[in-house]
Structures are given as C-alpha cells and as structure tokens.
C-alpha cells in the first residue's frame with residue numbers, strides 16, 4: 001500500500017485542477033482496498049473512491065478526507081470462454097489492448113475513454129453507439145460491509161448498476177472471438193475519430209453534461225454561440241461544445257462558473273441540463 005499526505009489532486013485527475021487531499025492511498029490488492037474502506041467506515045472518516053480521475057472536478061480548497069485510488073488495482077486475466085476478468089482500477093485502454101492481444105472483440109468503440117473499469121461501470125461509459133454495459137457479465141461489489149457478486153441488469157444511459165455507497169471491486173466481461181489485427185485497426189480508427197472531434201491536447205473531464213432525452217447539450221451550446229466562452233483559465237471548448245477545457249491554470253470556480261452559466265442559459269430556454277461530471281468537495 002502506498003500512502004501520500006497533503007498531495008495536490010491536480011496530479012490525479014485529467015482536468016489538472018484541485019487543491020490538496022489530506023491523504024491519498026493506493027491499495028495494491030483487493031484485501032488492502034477493503035481494509036482501507038473499512039478503516040474509514042469504522043472511524044466515520046470521509047473518503048472518496050477515485051478511478052482514473054477523468055470524470056471529476058476537485059475543488060481548489062482540496063478534499064478534507066481520504067482519497068482511495070484504485071490505480072494500482074490493475075490485475076487482468078482471461079477467464080473462461082471469451083471472458084476477461086479485471087480489477088476495478090484497470091484502465092479501459094489497457095482492457096481494450098488486452099482484448100485485442102487475446103483476439104477478443106466487442107469493446108473497440110470504448111478505446112480512448114481515459115477511465116478505469118470502476119469509473120466506467122459506475123457511469124456506464126459509452127461512445128460511438130456502444131456502452132460498457134453491453135459487455136459486463138458479472139460484477140463484484142462491496143455493499144455496506146458485504147461482498148456481493150451479481151450479473152447486473154439495471155444500467156441506463158450514463159448510469160451504472162451501483163447504488164449509493166456501493167463500490168466496485170472487480171468485473172468480468174464477455175466478448176466475442178475476433179482477429180487481433182482487425183481489432184487493432186478498429187481501435188486506431190476510433191482514436192482518430194476522437195482526436196478529430198474532441199480537444200485532446202487540453203486537460204478536461206470529457207463531456208460535462210449528459211445527453212437529454214430529446215436534445216444534445218453540445219449541439220445546443222454550439223447553436224447558442226457559447227463555444228469559446230472563457231472564465232479565468234477555463235473555456236467551453238471551441239472544438240467540442242460539450243467539453244470545458246483547462247487552457248491556462250483554471251480554478252475549480254472558473255469551471256463551475258461556466259457550468260452554472262450554461263445551465264442557467266439552458267433553463268431560460270426550457271432545457272434542463274444534467275451533469276455527467278462529478279464535482280468532489
């Protein structure tokens with residue numbers, strides 16, 4: 001187990017924004033992970049489970065508790081016919097590459113999402129018409145103090161099967177047989193699509209708002225001429241209106257200002273924008 005104290009959270013999120021955390025720890029095994037969670041629960045200590053930090057905004061005031069990072073929980077293996085078992089911290093790109101290496105296809109469209117398996121299942125991450133829920137066969141979770149294994153069915157758009165206070169420990173994915181070179185070629189194509197439509201060169205946390213039932217926030221933001229709107233070091237991306245980017249040492253308040261501004265702007269026009277981004281205080 002690695003522990004660090006008073007560490008800047010900028011280093012642990014793709015937005016590169018945030019103050020310090022009192023403690024951040026990196027369990028290396030499921031047992032260490034569980035011990036750390038139970039320790040916090042027993043002492044009624046505030047804690048936050050952090051995957052790859054690609055869907056979070058940390059406040060500049062920092063986090064007055066313990067961050068438990070899943071980054072080192074990264075065991076991955078083939079198990080059973082066309083199945084892969086992963087710890088919660090396995091990076092989605094590592095999972096996609098591993099699938100390719102083992103001639104297993106299905107999840108290519110998720111290549112390039114910079115999250116962990118835990119974060120992706122939590123949010124039911126998806127891209128290019130594909131969602132992670134299509135491949136999740138089984139999950140192992142911690143619910144209160146009980147470890148449960150189940151086949152989840154209750155996924156919906158950008159909402160995973162985990163209830164409040166449930167923590168993903170590991171997952172099993174079911175895939176199909178494929179040809180390594182074809183899978184790698186699909187992944188390459190997907191990455192090119194991403195790079196051409198998303199602001200990859202600047203820190204961000206991906207799409208800020210969820211798609212509505214009858215509208216696309218990014219499309220509306222674009223139509224309203226809000227692309228390029230700046231506050232401090234944060235800007236509504238001029239490449240993809242659904243992203244806010246940190247172009248120059250943005251503060252969390254800069255980002256929150258832009259989020260609130262867009263939400264108010266949308267509300268006045270009859271739209272209720274729901275946040276995909278998780279704001280951590």
Ligand SMILES: Cc1cc2nc3c(=O)[nH]c(=O)nc-3n(C[C@H](O)[C@H](O)[C@H](O)COP(=O)(O)OP(=O)(O)OC[C@H]3O[C@@H](n4cnc5c(N)ncnc54)[C@H](O)[C@@H]3O)c2cc1C
Nearest residue numbers: 051052053054055088115116118119120125126127168206
């Ligand atoms: C450039 C860029 C492109 C992106 N493109 C996409 C895209 O195409 N599609 C898409 O869906 N998303 C996209 N995202 C958003 C993000 O990558 C995904 O939502 C991803 O699944 C988040 O995973 P994470 O590990 O980074 O989660 P984090 O940001 O670390 O955490 C997000 C939430 O999940 C919770 N969490 C993390 N691990 C666990 C666990 N083990 N158990 C319980 N809760 C957990 C956290 O507590 C937090 O509430 C993009 C982000 C960026 C920066």
